[in-house]
Amino acid sequence: MNVNSLSSTFLLIAFFVYLAAFLLFVLSITGRKWSNRDPEQHTKRWGFVAFIASLVGFACHVTFFFTRWAEGNHIPTSNMYEFMTFLGMMIMFAFLIVYLIYRTPVLGVFALPIGFIIIAYASVFPSEVQPLIPALQSYWLKIHVTTAATGEAFFGVGFAGGLMYLLRAVDYKGTSKVDKREQRGVELTIFFILMLIAFIASIFTFNGSGYKAVFSKEVITIAQGQQETSIHNETYVLPPIVKPYDTKLVEMKPFLGMTEPLFTAPSWMEGASAGRKLNTVIWSILGGLLLYGLARVVARKPLGAAIGPIVKGMDPEDLDEISYRAIAIGYPIFTLGALIFAMIWAQEAWGRFWGWDPKEVWALITWLFYAVFLHLRLSKGWQGKKSAWLTVIGFIVVMFTLVGVNLVIAGLHSYAGV
Secondary structure: OOHHHHHHHHHHHHHHHHHHHHHHHHHHHHHHHHHOOOOHHHHHHHHHHHHHHHHHHHHHHHHHHHHHHHHHHHOOOHHHHHHHHHHHHHHHHHHHHHHHHHHHHHHHHHHHHHHHHHHHHOOOOOOOOOOOOOHHHOOHHHHHHHHHHHHHHHHHHHHHHHHHHHHOOOOOOOOOHHHHHHHHHHHHHHHHHHHHHHHHHHHHHHHHHHOOOOEEEEEEEEEEOOEEEEEEEEEOOOOOOOOOOOOOEEEEEEEEOOOOOEEEOOOOOHHHHHHHHHHHHHHHHHHHHHHHHHHHHOOOOOOHHHHHOOOOOOOOOHHHHHHHEEEEHHHHHHHHHHHHHHHHHHHHHHHHOOOHHHHHHHOOOOOOOOHHHHHHHOOOOOOOOOHHHHHHHHHHHHHHHHHHHHHHOOOOOOOOOO
């Protein structure tokens, strides 16, 4: 077995062990209703088993990381597949650290899904080991990317704590305007999570079925005073609801009777890849709506109200503390990795510390957001619901920085697309 297939095997094992650990954490919380043991002892016992399973999954994940490093002869954080698998590993690392501090099994019910959803998301990208592009051939790749991802991982655990607090504190029986607004906010947060899951599921489904649609565009370039015309093909892996602007349909497999795109991308979205990315966003939204609707039919109530009982036994102050501590740990690490180390590397690679590249701008927005969060928390006494809402919004900003900027907005940091 070659190293590449060996590393992939370890990642697959890690994914399923994380999934098993998640189910064990769920059992530690919900199974106590049917246990003959003392409920608290049941939770501690199965929580410990779930924690050990999480450690085993993390060990397999670390093994994947180093075997892939050996295969590629460079740290595996150079493309979206590698970065997202590394981020998933760091989220699990952050979870293990916070769990050892607070020993709260319910944290695993909310933090582990973030980790294995990130890993599943990574799997939609090409997984082949690729040589480093010139811009990444620097030892700063190890320093900048790893520290930035570690900080973001703690933000992810903070998000889990914040969401748990909201599920514990928001009154789904309330009818006031404030109650209704908070209920909608929780439901919208759950919808965003389901939208990401739907996107991952749709990519796997259509990739597995071999679906493909191809569009072509004439590209005119001038080299050495001569005009040259070339054909650029753009391949869709999702059925094209939207056609790229100023392109011709070359090939399209029918889907639900649809033999051509429903509409064309607007003229300001020039470039075939822009249309493909808009198509991806549309599919993600539609898939999220479908999943959310199905979940509502099964639960027969708002999803927040259905999930909320899991955390009803938790002390809200403990959940608030977990969320805050995770962000307090992650913020200085993120500051070093995403700003300081990034600017030093930018100076070496491009001859300037700052260039208003979209990824740089959104990294700064993320840093400023969490700076405001800490200021309001420490100086203005924003705790409880206010703090929890900020942690949820903050992680949405983080995910847009990681996903939206890399895949939707073109820039110096864009190395992959879907």
